[in-house]
Amino acid sequence: MKRRIPLILVFVTGMAMVAQFFVPHEYSDYLFQYANDFVIVIGILALPVGIYSLMVATVRKARSEPRERIYSLATIAGFLVMVAAGLKREWFHGDTTLSAMLFDNILVPAQATLFSLLAFYLASAAYRAFRARTLLAALLLLTAFIVMLRMIPLPEPLASWNATVVRWILEVPNMAAKRAIIIGVGLGAVTYSTKILLGIERSYMGGD
Amino acid sequence: MPWYDRLLSVDRRWIYLVLAVAIIIPAVWTFFVPVSVSSEVENVYEFIDTIRDGKLVYLAIDYEPSYMAELHPMAEAILRQVFRQNGRVLAGSLSQFGPSMADELLTRIAHEMGKTYGVDYVFLGYKPYPALTILAMGTDFRVPFPADYYGHPLDSLPLMTGVHNYSDVAGVFSLAGGTGAEYWITYGNAKYNLPLALGVTGVMAADYYPYLQSGQIFGLLPGIKGAAEYEQLAGLRGQGLRGIPYQAAAHAVVLFFIILTNVAFFAKRAAGRRAGAESGR
DSSP: OTTHHHHHHHHHHHHHHHHHHHOOSHHHHHHHHHHHHHHHHHHHHHHHHHHHHHHHHHHHHHHHOGGGHHHHHHHHHHHHHHHHHTSSGGGGSSSSSHHHHHIIIIIHHHHHHHHHHHHHHHHHHHHHHOOOOSHHHHHHHHHHHHHHHTTSOOOTTHHHHHHHHHHHHHHTHHHHHHHHHHHHHHHHHHHHHHHHHTTSOOGGGSOO | OOHHHHHHTOOHHHHHHHHHHHHHHHHHSOOOOOOOOOHHHHHHHHHHHTOOTTOEEEEEEEOOGGGHHHHHHHHHHHHHHHHHTTOEEEEEESSTTHHHHHHHHHHHHHHHTTOOBTTTEEEEEEOSOHHHHHHHHHHOTTTTOSBOTTSOBGGGSGGGTTOOSGGGSSOEEEEESSSHHHHIIIIIIHHHOOOEEEEEOTTTGGGGHHHHHHTSSSEEEEHHHHHHHHHHHHTOOSHHHHHHHHHHHHHHHHHHHHHHHHHHHHHHHHHHHHHHHHHHO
16 A cells, blocks of 8 residues: 555656646646646745755764865855845845845856856866877867867858858757757656656655 | 977966966957857847837746856847837746846846836746746746736736737747756747747757757857857847957867877877887887
8 A cells, every 4th residue: 555555646647747738728727737836835845854954964064074164164154144135025136135245246256157167177178188099089079170160260261161061060960969869868758757657667666 | 208298298287377368368459250140040130130019029047147158148139139129028037046137137238228117028037847837837927927026916017918828929038058948948849839049058059959950949049159140140249249259269279279189199109100110120
């Protein structure tokens, strides 16, 4: 019974949602909204668990690793300050609110900086990895070289030639490979979902 | 140590330094880099060009601050063009960090162009669970967003009169730095058949060409180059065209390094072969 009830619930709910997707009816829409509300409610219920888990893990780390305590404290302080800054809806709006100031002056520069650092890692990685050691490596190198070349102002007719080759690379070999991956992933997802619906795949229940 | 070995084992900090200098150069000496317009960008421009005199477009600002450098110029250029043509904008975000950026951008551009909130544009804000939000908006925008970002009920806003779901907007333009674009393709285009165009980062662009060819998206702005091409078509000179010299300089350096490392690599291989042949004699 402990196993059968979840399996029946998954099968009935899953099949109902599959059918709902293809039925353009008022009741179908109602069912969909009802299911959506359920998902949001479950998400909200999971939020305190997530916060508790974050706090416990951070405090534990702060206790066990004194040298990294400062980072743990920064995590806790950042969390508490952001919660306090966003307790009211109107505190999100305007340039002078604490929430906006934290967003503009801490989050935006921090994320932009981290993302910008990728350029440096990419340059270093390209220097070390893009060497024509084998035929396949040479092909990869040549393709990357041609595609990157389009970002650089070239004299005519080199620019037109480069644009034509880049378009061909994007629309023929790239598209063939991507399409194969997309279709493969799609079929895999359908298979996996079907296995869950039919109760063949039960790892979501833990163990088994 | 031979010159090629020194080149092959160069300290990565030298690479960082050269790249940093190359990126600083366009900031000191401004120069213009011409961009050629691709058909996927032209399609977006032609679509936005039809958003005139009260027509409504949905602008999805589905990215985080880390993608601002590439995607913000696109959002800005599109907003300016739509507002210039007296079109209207319904905006929303599927990214949790999107609303603050979207709020700042919409307010600034609308203020500059003399547009009124609630009449010329509305910002719905953010809702979690992108797939559910996209599907729910297909029923009615009021389902996931009973009120806008600022707490006004949607029915109290003049722009929302008669606007219920995707059939009331001319199309959706999603600017996404993550998986947001795929949600729009899977749940927006596939289920509701809405006209969809995307603006994505340069590294993501290659992933979306299959959707372009299949007609699931009608246009694509790839990275800062896409933004620059769009600005050129729209007759704007914004962050896209201004950012291209920086990207060109960085790419030139990377290409230079690729050539350099291969020259050293082949020189080393040739030297090894020569040494092998000499020792075999």
